[in-house]
Amino acid sequence: MIATLVQVAKELAHYEGGKRRWNQERVILHRLCESAIKGKEAPKVKVAAIDLATGVVHLEDYKDEERYKYLYALSTGNTAIGPSWLLDFRKTQGKKPKKTREEIIETGIKKIREALTSLQESTSKAKSADLLGDDDWKEKLNKATRDESLVLVTVVQDGKMPGERKEFCEGFIRKKILGERRAEARGTGRCAVCGSEGQVSSAIPFRFFTVEKLGFSPMGREVDLWKYASVCQECAKWLYVAESYLEENLSTKVAGKDTYLVPDLEPGASEVEGSFVRFLWEWRERTKGKAVPQDEFPIEEKGKKARSKKAAGAEEDSLPNLFEGLVEEIDGRFKDKPPFRSASLVFYQPGRKFMFLYTISDILPTNLRRAKGRLAALREILRRDVLGDVGSFPQRLRADFEFVGQAWKWPRRGQTESQGALRFTPMHIAEAILTDRPLPEHEFWQDADSLLRATYQETISSKDQKRTVQSTLAERARLIWAIWALIYRSGLLEGGTNMTTQPITTGQGLTEKFWEDFFRPRLLLNSPARRAAFLVGVLFGRVEWKQRSDRQSKAGEMPIVSRLRGLAVSRKEIMVKIFPELMLKLRQLDANTQAIQAIQQAAADFASQGGELSDEEARFCFCLGWALSWTTVDAVGKTLGAPTGEEAEEASPEGEIEGES
Known part of the structure; x- marks a missing residue:
C-alpha cells in the first residue's frame, strides 16, 4: 500500500505541476x-x-x-x-x-x-x-x-x-x-518503497496496521515499527504528499463510511490523455463547492421524470460523490482505456490520524462497469412495481452504496443482546458487490433476519405509532432484497434472463404461467418453499389490514400481529399454525374473496412441494409477502376478472410508505 501511495502522489504531483506551471519543489511544499x-x-x-x-x-x-x-x-x-x-x-x-x-x-x-x-x-x-x-x-x-x-x-x-x-x-x-515521535526510532536498513540502503525510519503519517481490529498492530511496539515498515527520507516525504492528496482529491464516501479511493496506476499515467489522474483533477474542479440534487442521480437517468423534493421526503441535496462519479462515467470516459489497473477503497476513522478500518482491494474497472449495469437493471425492475409502489426508492440505489449503509445498521432501539452482533458490516456488503465475491448466503440471511427482528421490536415498542409494523418492515425488506439481488443474482441483472413484468390479462384465470410470470422479476421467490412463505405473508397482510379497517385505525398494532412472537416464528409455525388461522380469520372477517381463495390454494400447493428453507429465509419471504400484500391481491384479482371494487376497497396501504426513509 505505501508503495502504491508513493506512486499515486508522484503522478498527481506531476500533473498538478503541469496544470499550475509549478516546479516539483513548489508542488511538494504546497502539499506539505x-x-x-x-x-x-x-x-x-x-x-x-x-x-x-x-x-x-x-x-x-x-x-x-x-x-x-x-x-x-x-x-x-x-x-x-x-x-x-x-x-x-x-x-x-x-x-x-x-x-x-x-x-x-x-x-x-x-x-x-x-x-x-x-x-x-x-x-x-x-x-x-x-x-x-x-x-x-x-x-x-x-x-x-x-x-x-x-x-x-x-x-x-x-x-x-x-x-x-x-x-x-x-x-x-x-x-x-x-x-514526529514516530520518526525518532530509526536505524540503517533498506527502504521498503525504493529499496535504497541507508538511514531509514518509520516516518509514515498513517497507522497502516490498525486494520479491522481496533488496536491491532501485528508489527509489535510502535517504537520498533521502523524495522518492519522502514522508509528513507525521500519516500517519507512523498507519503506526506500522498496524505494531502488523500484528503483533498481521493476522499469519498461508500456505504455511508469515510473512504479513500486509492488506484494502482501505470507508470506515466499523468501523461495519458483521459487517464484517471486527469479525471480526478477535473472532477474536483467540476464539483468544487457544488451541490447536486438527489433527483439528478444516476447520471444516465437525468432525462427521466424526477419527483419533487417534497414528494421524495424532502431529501437534501448532496455533494457529488467521487466514487459514484467514477462508476457512472466508467463506460463513457474510460471506454477505450481502463483508468487504472485496479483500485482499493480504504475505510478510515476521521479524527484518529488515519485509523484504517477496512480495505476493499482488487477492484477492477470491469467490476465497476458491471456494478453500474446491475444497479441500472435493478432500478428499472423496481420502476415496474415488482415490489409495489416504491416511490423514490429506485433512485436510492446509487453507486455510492449509501443504501447499503442504511440497510445494514441496527435501528436505534431495536437491538438486544440476545441477537448478538452482525456478521457483516456495510463494508463487507459493498466488497461483495464490487468484487463479485459473494458472502456465505446462510450468514447473510442470519444478519438480515436479525435486522428485521430488531426493526420489528423497535416499531412495536415505540410510543409513536405514526408508522405501522408493516410499513417499517416493508422498507427494510426492500433494501435487503435489493442487496441480495446485487450479490446473488448478478448474472440475471446483467441481462442473462428476461426480467420484464408481463401485462396482466384480465379474466384469464390463474395458471402456472401466471405465477411464473409474477415471481420471475421478484428474483428471490424462485422455489416452492419461498413462494409458499411469501403467499402466507400476503394473507397475513390482508388480515391485518382488514382488522385495521374494521377498527378505522391508522395507528397501533392489530391483534393478529401478536401471533408473530416478536417475529421469532419458525418456518413450521408459519405454515402449520399461522396459515390455517389466517384462512379462518379471513372467513370471519368476510374477506375471503375470489382472489384470496386463489392465493390460499396457491400457498397450499407450493407448500406441498416441500423443499429446504431456513427459518431466517422463511421469515424474510413472509415479511416480503406482508409488504406486497396489496400488490399481490390486486394482480390476482385482475387476472381472475374480479368485479370492480371487490379487491380495491380503499387506497393501497402500501402507498403510505412512499418516499419515507
Whole structure:
C-alpha cells in the first residue's frame, strides 16, 4: 500500500505541476502545507501578515492555491511547524465563550515565536522570533482583525513570506517529515518503497496496521515499527504528499463510511490523455463547492421524470460523490482505456490520524462497469412495481452504496443482546458487490433476519405509532432484497434472463404461467418453499389490514400481529399454525374473496412441494409477502376478472410508505 501511495502522489504531483506551471519543489511544499479552510461551512479566511521590518499588520484574502507561501501546518502535538497560526475567533462567541480575543491572539503569537525559533536554530542570523516579543503586536493584531472570524497569522521578513525564504522551506520540510515521535526510532536498513540502503525510519503519517481490529498492530511496539515498515527520507516525504492528496482529491464516501479511493496506476499515467489522474483533477474542479440534487442521480437517468423534493421526503441535496462519479462515467470516459489497473477503497476513522478500518482491494474497472449495469437493471425492475409502489426508492440505489449503509445498521432501539452482533458490516456488503465475491448466503440471511427482528421490536415498542409494523418492515425488506439481488443474482441483472413484468390479462384465470410470470422479476421467490412463505405473508397482510379497517385505525398494532412472537416464528409455525388461522380469520372477517381463495390454494400447493428453507429465509419471504400484500391481491384479482371494487376497497396501504426513509 505505501508503495502504491508513493506512486499515486508522484503522478498527481506531476500533473498538478503541469496544470499550475509549478516546479516539483513548489508542488511538494504546497502539499506539505495544510489548508486554512476547515470544513465546508467555514467562514471566509483572512491572512494577517506581520511585517517585522515596518511593524505593520497587512490584512488580505486567504488564497488556498498559494498556501505554500504561509508554511502553515500543525504537528500531532498541535504545535506550529511553520511560522503561521490560525486564529479562530468563533470561540469567543456564545454566552460562555471558551476564550477571549486577547487570549487567542496571545496564543497565536506564542506559537509563531516558537516555530521561528525552531526554524532558525541552525542559522547565525538575528533571530526574527525576538521581534515578536513586543506586546504592541497583540494590540495591532486585535485592531486589524476585529471584524474577522478566521484569521491566518504569518510573518513577513525582508518583504518575503515564509514560503518564499529557502532556509524556512528547508527547515519546514525537515520538521514536517522527521519531527514526529514516530520518526525518532530509526536505524540503517533498506527502504521498503525504493529499496535504497541507508538511514531509514518509520516516518509514515498513517497507522497502516490498525486494520479491522481496533488496536491491532501485528508489527509489535510502535517504537520498533521502523524495522518492519522502514522508509528513507525521500519516500517519507512523498507519503506526506500522498496524505494531502488523500484528503483533498481521493476522499469519498461508500456505504455511508469515510473512504479513500486509492488506484494502482501505470507508470506515466499523468501523461495519458483521459487517464484517471486527469479525471480526478477535473472532477474536483467540476464539483468544487457544488451541490447536486438527489433527483439528478444516476447520471444516465437525468432525462427521466424526477419527483419533487417534497414528494421524495424532502431529501437534501448532496455533494457529488467521487466514487459514484467514477462508476457512472466508467463506460463513457474510460471506454477505450481502463483508468487504472485496479483500485482499493480504504475505510478510515476521521479524527484518529488515519485509523484504517477496512480495505476493499482488487477492484477492477470491469467490476465497476458491471456494478453500474446491475444497479441500472435493478432500478428499472423496481420502476415496474415488482415490489409495489416504491416511490423514490429506485433512485436510492446509487453507486455510492449509501443504501447499503442504511440497510445494514441496527435501528436505534431495536437491538438486544440476545441477537448478538452482525456478521457483516456495510463494508463487507459493498466488497461483495464490487468484487463479485459473494458472502456465505446462510450468514447473510442470519444478519438480515436479525435486522428485521430488531426493526420489528423497535416499531412495536415505540410510543409513536405514526408508522405501522408493516410499513417499517416493508422498507427494510426492500433494501435487503435489493442487496441480495446485487450479490446473488448478478448474472440475471446483467441481462442473462428476461426480467420484464408481463401485462396482466384480465379474466384469464390463474395458471402456472401466471405465477411464473409474477415471481420471475421478484428474483428471490424462485422455489416452492419461498413462494409458499411469501403467499402466507400476503394473507397475513390482508388480515391485518382488514382488522385495521374494521377498527378505522391508522395507528397501533392489530391483534393478529401478536401471533408473530416478536417475529421469532419458525418456518413450521408459519405454515402449520399461522396459515390455517389466517384462512379462518379471513372467513370471519368476510374477506375471503375470489382472489384470496386463489392465493390460499396457491400457498397450499407450493407448500406441498416441500423443499429446504431456513427459518431466517422463511421469515424474510413472509415479511416480503406482508409488504406486497396489496400488490399481490390486486394482480390476482385482475387476472381472475374480479368485479370492480371487490379487491380495491380503499387506497393501497402500501402507498403510505412512499418516499419515507
